Each structure stands twice: as structure tokens, then as C-alpha cells.
Amino acid sequence: MLEGFTTFELLKLFAPLIIFELIFKVFCIVKMIKEGVRNLSIPIWLIIIVLLSTFGPISFLLFGRRRNYDKS
Amino acid sequence: MSSYKAYFKKELIEGIRNYKFLILAIGIILFAILDPIMLKLLPEILKGQTQGVDISQFMNINHRFSITNYMNDIYNIANIVIALTLMGVITDEIKDKNIVIPLTKGLNLEGLVIAKTLVYSLIITSFTFVGFIINYYYSQILFPKDLVSFSSVMKSCLLYSIYLLFVISLIYLLSSLFKKGIIAALLSILIIYTMPLIMNIKILSTYLPFYLIKQANNFNVIFDSTLIISILWTLIYIVIITVITIERLKRIEIN
Numbered sequence: 001m002l003e004g005f006t007t008f009e010l011l012k013l014f015a016p017l018i019i020f021e022l023i024f025k026v027f028c029i030v031k032m033i034k035e036g037v038r039n040l041s042i043p044i045w046l047i048i049i050v051l052l053s054t055f056g057p058i059s060f061l062l063f064g065r066r067r068n069y070d071k072s
Numbered sequence: 073m074s075s076y077k078a079y080f081k082k083e084l085i086e087g088i089r090n091y092k093f094l095i096l097a098i099g100i101i102l103f104a105i106l107d108p109i110m111l112k113l114l115p116e117i118l119k120g121q122t123q124g125v126d127i128s129q130f131m132n133i134n135h136r137f138s139i140t141n142y143m144n145d146i147y148n149i150a151n152i153v154i155a156l157t158l159m160g161v162i163t164d165e166i167k168d169k170n171i172v173i174p175l176t177k178g179l180n181l182e183g184l185v186i187a188k189t190l191v192y193s194l195i196i197t198s199f200t201f202v203g204f205i206i207n208y209y210y211s212q213i214l215f216p217k218d219l220v221s222f223s224s225v226m227k228s229c230l231l232y233s234i235y236l237l238f239v240i241s242l243i244y245l246l247s248s249l250f251k252k253g254i255i256a257a258l259l260s261i262l263i264i265y266t267m268p269l270i271m272n273i274k275i276l277s278t279y280l281p282f283y284l285i286k287q288a289n290n291f292n293v294i295f296d297s298t299l300i301i302s303i304l305w306t307l308i309y310i311v312i313i314t315v316i317t318i319e320r321l322k323r324i325e326i327n
Contacts (some may be wrong), residue, residue: 013109017102024098054102061091062156 025049028057036066075179079187092157093195099153100199103145104207108138112214134218136291138211139204139225143289146203146232151264154196154236155243159257161188162247162317166324181321185244189314192240197233204229220291227295228288231303235288238281238306239264241313248320281306 011018028049037045037060045064048056087093111133162185165171174184208225242263246256267282277283283302287293 013112016105017109020102054098058095058098058153061095065091067090 021053024054024057028060031065032060037064038066039063075174076183076187079174079179079183080191083187083191087191087195095153095157096192096196097199099157100146100150100196101203101206103142103149104203105210107142107145107207108210108214111138111141133215135211135215136218136220138215139207139220139228139291140289142203142207142211143228143232143285146200147285150236151239152261154239155257155260155264158192158240158243159247159253159260161192162244162321163251163253163256167251171321182318185314185318185321189241189244193237196236196240200233200236201226201229204232224291224293227293228291231284231288231293234303234306235281235284238310238313241310241317245313245317245320248317248324278302279305281309 029046032042032045032049036042040048045060048064049060050056052059114133160167171184175181204225208220208222212219239260243256243260246260247253250256250259267280271277271280271282271286277286278298278301280302284299284306287299287302293299
């Protein structure tokens with residue numbers, strides 16, 4: 001598969017996306033550890049963030065992030 | 073005017089604090105980069121999947137196809153992201169009792185709804201234009217054949233932006249009607265995806281906001297009387313929906 005492309009060419013193509021994805025996932029994991037979660041437990045959110053590309057971190061920010069007023 | 077400015081600033085701060093702008097940016101702009109790359113790799117992927125038969129030969133992937141693919145993703149995925157991000161904009165205000173603070177200070181609801189609509193309209197329109205420009209640039213690099221002119225892509229982008237303004241106002245209305253944000257989001261998604269079906273009724277087609285999407289996908293956008301009527305109708309819908317949202321909020325018993 002993908003014989004027409006060298007590994008370097010593929011890396012160059014996907015570089016912006018790979019970098020973005022990594023930063024986004026790390027950002028969400030840090031947020032999760034620092035602020036806590038809601039709706040699901042930390043291990044489940046961790047699996048969702050790590051395994052689901054882009055939509056995992058987005059769903060965490062939408063449904064899993066603990067907001068300031070949830071803490072009280 | 074000062075209260076309106078305060079609402080505007082509040083919405084901006086809240087959008088940043090709740091990462092709503094970040095989610096919207098990702099939902100709209102990510103596919104601008106991802107789509108052309110995936111399309112470039114698609115023939116190679118298909119070669120690997122179907123041994124002996126090269127399906128990619130039947131596909132004519134060019135600049136136009138790449139941009140159309142992004143437009144479809146904006147309609148199919150960005151709409152869901154927008155609905156899920158904005159679902160709680162009004163319900164959360166009522167639920168968290170934040171709406172009481174400006175109201176008890178004698179400020180009006182009109183300003184609140186207009187500020188909310190304006191902030192997210194500006195943000196989403198900006199992201200849409202940025203997304204289209206990025207997609208145009210990436211598609212041009214990866215598919216240099218059969219180039220579509222930049223102006224026609226921008227015209228299509230303008231139509232998409234007007235359509236998304238309608239989507240925002242629709243989500244706000246539904247968000248003011250239901251106590252749970254997720255119901256508002258699901259219902260707005262349902263309405264958005266039902267619209268293409270109603271388009272089959274020819275008499276109604278030009279009066280529906282989805283007509284703008286249909287025209288935008290043609291790339292050859294000519295602002296003729298039919299399209300202008302469709303744009304005007306969409307703007308009228310936005311105004312009507314916003315007025316209903318304000319009236320609805322006025323009637324809600326905030327306790």
C-alpha cells in the first residue's frame with residue numbers, strides 16, 4: 001500500500017496534522033488531570049482522547065471537561 | 073450601548089474560556105488540510121485494497137473535486153460540530169442562572185441574544201473563510217490540474233457563511249425552547265439534514281437556505297435574481313428566528 005510515496009514524503013504530507021493532533025491530545029490530557037472530568041471516568045476519557053483522532057479530544061472538551069461551576 | 077458592548081465582551085471571554093472557539097476552529101479548518109491529503113492518498117489506498125483492479129482510474133480527482141469534497145465535509149461534519157458546540161449557549165445561561173445577573177441590572181434580552189449571535193456569526197464566518205483559503209491552497213499544491221478560480225471559491229464560501237448564520241440562529245432558537253442542550257443540538261441536526269429532502273419540492277427549493285449550499289457546490293455562482301431571493305429569504309428567516317428567540321426568552325420564568 002502507498003507504494004507511490006516514500007516514507008519521508010508521507011511524513012511531510014501529514015506533518016501539520018500529526019503535530020496538531022499530538023498537541024491537541026496532550027492539551028486535553030493535561031486539562032483532564034488538572035481540572036477533572038464529568039459524565040465518564042478518567043480512564044474512559046483517556047481512552048477516548050488517545051484512541052479517537054480529533055473527535056476524541058473534541059468530545060472531551062464538549063462533554064467531559066469539568067467546568068468551574070461543576071466543582072461546587 | 074455600553075451593556076451591549078459588555079455582552080459582546082462576555083461572550084468573547086466565555087467562548088475562549090470554554091474552548092468553544094477552539095472546537096469550532098478545529099471542526100471547520102481541520103478538514104481544509106485533511107481532505108486534500110486524504111484525496112491525494114486515496115488512489116494509492118484503493119490500489120492496496122482492491123487487488124488487481126485499479127479503481128482509482130475511474131476517479132477524476134482534481135482541484136475542483138478536492139474543494140467540493142471539503143464543502144461536503146463542512147455541511148456533513150462542521151454542522152454537527154457547530155450544533156454540539158452552541159447547543160448550550162442559551163440553555164446553560166438559564167440553567168446556571170447567569171442570565172439573572174444582567175436582567176436584574178435592568179439590561180435587555182435583545183442585546184444578549186444579538187451579542188451572542190454576532191460573536192458566533194463573526195467567529196464562524198472567519199473560520200469558514202480561513203478554511204476555504206487553506207483548502208484552496210492545499211488543493212492547488214496537491215492537484216495542480218483543472219484549477220478553479222479563487223474568486224468563484226470565495227463566492228461559494230460566502231454562500232456557505234450565510235447558510236451557517238442560519239444554522240446558528242436555528243440552534244439558538246432551539247436552545248431557548250428546550251431545557252437540555254443536547255435535545256436542541258439533535259433537533260437542529262435533524263432539521264439541517266431534513267432540508268435537502270424538502271429541496272425535492274421544486275416550488276419550495278429556492279425559498280430554503282439549503283438552496284445556497286446547492287448553488288455553492290456548483291462553483292459557478294452567479295448572483296441572479298433567484299439566488300438573491302434565496303439569500304434574502306435566508307436573511308429573513310434569521311431575523312424571524314432571532315425575534316422568536318428573544319420573545320421566547322422574555323417569557324421564560326427564570327427561577
